[in-house]
Amino acid sequence: MLASNGWRLEIKEKFDMNILIADDHELFLEGLKLVLKSHFNEANITAVKNYPELFEELKNNHFDLIMTDLAMPGANSMDALSKMHTLLKDTPIIVVSAVFDKEIVQKTIEIGVSGYIPKSSSNDLMLSAIHLVLAGGVYIPKELLDEASIAPEMMPDFQSLKEISAPQPPQSKDKKLTPRQIDVIRGIAKGLPNKLIAYELGLTEGTVKVHMTVILKTLGVSNRTAAVIEAVKKGYISKQEAGL
Template sequence: MKVLIADDHELFLKGLEMILGDSFPEMQLKLAKDYQDIFNAIDAEKDFDLILTDLAMPGAKWLDAIEKIHATLPDTPIIILSAVFDKEVVQKTIELGAAGYVPKTSSNAVIIGAVNLVMSGGVYIPPELLLHAASSEFDLLKQIEEKPASDAGAKVLSPRQIDVLRLIAKGQSNKQIAYELGLTEGTVKLHVTAILKLLNVYNRTGAVAEATRLGILK
């Protein structure tokens, strides 16, 4: 598993390298100190399985950088590790294609848990964000935090989540689903994560299989 990690603070970068190396010995870690390093690494090697990056770094504006990284490697999950913790910033990074946002104040266990969740196809959102979520997003974010048994979860899948599930079964990407349903890609990611939690599965293939077993998909 090839993983690119980036931070302009060498101490944090080396610490993150140690955490990931100890917890995931199978990872091949490549380090970058700014956005230009990230772009250069992506140009040289386009087969990264995961990217973890700081937000505010030299080399580019973060809005442009995250969008560019996601556009270049649309199937590679991106986790943001940042000292900035602002609801609008977190939501914007998810909309731009990030699969997780982890405050730098998080414990090693939280970082490891976020990596595991994202690599299993989920989206990591800081629990603290639930306290500040906009009312239109609160139920969806709350749903992600809960994990009932699959049969019980099937009963509370929303019509929109069933729409998303049907398109997943057709093999559509989050971007394609967002376009077809008129949603942002970030919202689709939240729905996918909620579906996985509610069906008690770990990936999209498992979700389709479980939904078929339960009769949600015919």
């Protein structure tokens, strides 16, 4: 599937995860559910129409990703986002809204939201933004970044966003590396640069960089050498593979 800006998004995610979507407009809600289900084809998707229903679901079930509208019945939107962030801790929250205002975007990011997607976005852009968020990034529309006074450390790497083709599922509480991340670690253990790892795995260099960021965070290390050593300690790769 070719996005309108010329880069490709072809991978259908096959991992199992729970997604909660919330919007008080049923037509949009059902459309969003169909788009997500067609791409994340083994995901369990729960749809609700207001904040009380959303918090009831959060009370009774675990979710790996939350996608919510802002203006819904039952609560003040910013109060609701703040409460969600407090309850969910490490679970990413993405706002999908028709509101396109820099001050509102800034406020949601300050609260702890991981992404802000305008409802006018294309399906490809939305899915790629989700990928970036699941890989540990923050997505904000470029148009709003140009205007908003958002701190640089909050800004997403748009080049990496464009190059993501196989991002990873949300990290579980025990923070396991995925099979693809282990493949990247093996390449690092061979002493290969990102470009050659990408070539061997059939990825782009930008995708490998995203994987590397998640690997370092998951293993709790700050460089490639330490990542290889930690991967051996945790049994992801053998000493022989690591050249130890």
